[in-house]
Amino acid sequence: MTMGETMALFRATSAGPLRHATSLSVGMAGAESNVAIGLRRLGASTAWGGRVGDDEFGELVLSRLRGEDVDVAGAVVDSGAPTGLMFREQRSADLFRVHYYRKGSAGSRLCPDDVDPEAIAAARVLHVTGITPALSDTARAAVEHAVSVAREAGTLVSLDFNHRSALWSPVAAGAVLRRLTAEADIVFAGDDEAEMVVGAGDPEVAARALAALGPSHVVIKLGSRGAVALAEGRLEQSAAIQVRAVDPVGAGDAFVAGYLAGVLDGAPAAECLRLGCLAGAFAVTVPGDWEGLPSRAELDLLDRPHGTVLR
Secondary structure (H helix, E strand, O other), X not given: OEXXXXXXXXXXXXXXXXXXXXXXXXXXXXXXXXXXXXXXXXXXXXXXXXXEEOOHHHHHHHHHHHHOOOEOOOOEEEOOOOOOEEEEEEXXXXXXXXXXXXXXXXXXXXXXXHOXXXXXXXXXXXXXXXXXXXXXXXXXXXXXXXXXXXXXXXXXXXXXXXXXOOOOOHHHHHHHHHHHHHHOOEEEEEHHHHHHHHXXXXXXXXXXXXXXXXXXXXXXXXXXXOEEEEEOOEEEEEOOOOOOOOOOOOHHHHHHHHHHHHHHHOOXXXXXXXXXXXXXXXXXXXXXXXXXXXXXXXXXXXXXOOOOOOO
């Protein structure tokens, strides 16, 4: 079960300043829904909860999620606010910029009444991120309520820090994320994000400091350097899988989906890390936040020689 804001995504189809774009592709993206899609493709049944506007973009979000076999029965269609918008600009070959239009969006109006206790209790994992609490006071209350419901029901709580500097300061984010970390079972953070909560330190030090707050799994995402996991007191490391990157956006969500798939399989942390790195590698080889996420049957494709043609 995931919950958060998913927006309509407009992506320039060529590199350069957005003002010079002659065409935009239309899709959808959101950290929590990316994870739901990734896990569904890896065989888990998933559900997404959130708010979308009563507009074409809201219908786009819901129809795309349904098309990926993600349950959206708990989603709320809000007639009083629009679906948020995201514009992605490829400023140069290696530099991407994202512009959000989400103030007052339907997603920002998420509230505790939107939380479905039965759906959370029925799930094995509730996955939330640090994006949703930054959207509004009611959205933060909704996340905190969902986490409380999950803990009471015995549902594992997964938290990805996913800090967005445009939404709140490191100080404000650090205080909320520290509280949520204490309630979580599995925590994901970049090394710079971990610093907001437990101070500076190398990945192992950061992982141990976060684990001291309560979670049994702490994963420090290091991008092209791989990842470090501290699970039940045991430290594991994994190198990133080298691929030709096309679009880095969504790699962190893909990693989370792969890692959680391993957790649901009952796999050891080393295998969870491997699945996370595999999913992240697939994600960056295709334009879009979630389009390149792999199925179970595709996980060995990156082991094949470059240029392989499957017939």
